Amino acid sequence: MTLFRRDMLMGMTALSGLSGCGALSALSDAATPLDAYELRAPDLPQAGRMLSRGLSIEPPTTSGALDTDRILIRPNLVQSLYLPGVRWSDDAPLMFQTVILRAFEDTGALSYVGRRPLGGAGDIALISEITDFQAELGADEESAVTRIRLVARIVRESDARVLARRSFQAVSPAASTEALDIVQAFNMASDAVLDDLVRWGLGVIGLTLPAA
Numbered sequence: 245m246t247l248f249r250r251d252m253l254m255g256m257t258a259l260s261g262l263s264g265c266g267a268l269s270a271l272s273d274a275a276t277p278l279d280a281y282e283l284r285a286p287d288l289p290q291a292g293r294m295l296s297r298g299l300s301i302e303p304p305t306t307s308g309a310l311d312t313d314r315i316l317i318r319p320n321l322v323q324s325l326y327l328p329g330v331r332w333s334d335d336a337p338l339m340f341q342t343v344i345l346r347a348f349e350d351t352g353a354l355s356y357v358g359r360r361p362l363g364g365a366g367d368i369a370l371i372s373e374i375t376d377f378q379a380e381l382g383a384d385e386e387s388a389v390t391r392i393r394l395v396a397r398i399v400r401e402s403d404a405r406v407l408a409r410r411s412f413q414a415v416s417p418a419a420s421t422e423a424l425d426i427v428q429a430f431n432m433a434s435d436a437v438l439d440d441l442v443r444w445g446l447g448v449i450g451l452t453l454p455a456a
Contacts, residue, residue: 281315281427282333285346286435288442289454291353297449298356298367300401301345304337304394306374311337315426316378317388324378330423336377340394340434344370347438353451361401368407370445372396379418379426388418390429392437398448408448412437 309316313335314326332339341359348370349357356362361369376393393413397406414436418429443453 276329278329278331279423280331280333281423282339283343283431283434285343285350286438288347288351288439289456291351291446291451291453293451294352294355295449295451296355298358298362299348299354299445299449300358300361300366300369301341301348302359302369302371303341304344304372304374306337306377310374310377311335313339315423315430317381317426318378319381319385327379327423327426330427337374340374340377343434343438344372344441347442348445351442351446351453353446353453354449366401368449369399369401370396371399376413379429381421386421388421388426388429389415390418390426390433391415392430392433394437394441396441396445398445408444410444412440412444 309324312326313331313333315330315332316336317325317327319325334342345357345359348354356366360366373395374393375395376391379388379390381388391413393411395411396409398408399406414433416429416432416436419425439456446453
């Protein structure tokens with residue numbers, strides 16, 4: 245029996261529940277610690293040269309259901325539930341900001357990558373919105389896929405001109421509905437999104453990463 249069936253999901257509101265499972269509160273007892281997970285930046289190739297440019301990564305915006313450190317799972321299109329007993333290491337937008345920053349920085353392509361412009365005046369900024377960041381439960385309640393979708397804009401700091409805009413999406417199947425398998429599927433989807441995002445972003449600036 246999977247973790248999903250055994251413990252049920254923690255819903256945002258009271259749930260009628262899946263077969264054989266009782267409804268649970270959206271929030272755990274404050275005295276009960278939650279296992280924390282985090283995403284890792286993908287292993288991207290080195291750029292080979294560094295541009296004298298600075299890139300600031302702004303925190304992604306998102307909707308209320310995603311703006312949390314709980315791991316969201318949707319059993320259908322209209323319910324937003326959370327896996328019990330686990331959480332992200334930070335609120336999802338801030339955690340994803342961190343892995344975006346690390347992904348760009350690890351390529352060695354730019355002289356500065358940070359959360360805000362260096363010295364108060366920067367070159368370009370990456371502004372983004374997370375529209376999907378959830379696991380989606382299969383009809384059999386024994387399978388799930390993770391879905392990440394991000395809309396990104398490269399903006400010139402000097403005049404706030406949008407230089408480029410693109411959306412990125414990846415879907416990855418989870419081996420089961422156990423929390424660790426779902427997190428590993430999130431990491432695979434995140435790797436795919438970040439690989440595309442970094443290559444696109446550096447291309448806008450004028451640099452092409454080697455093929456993986």
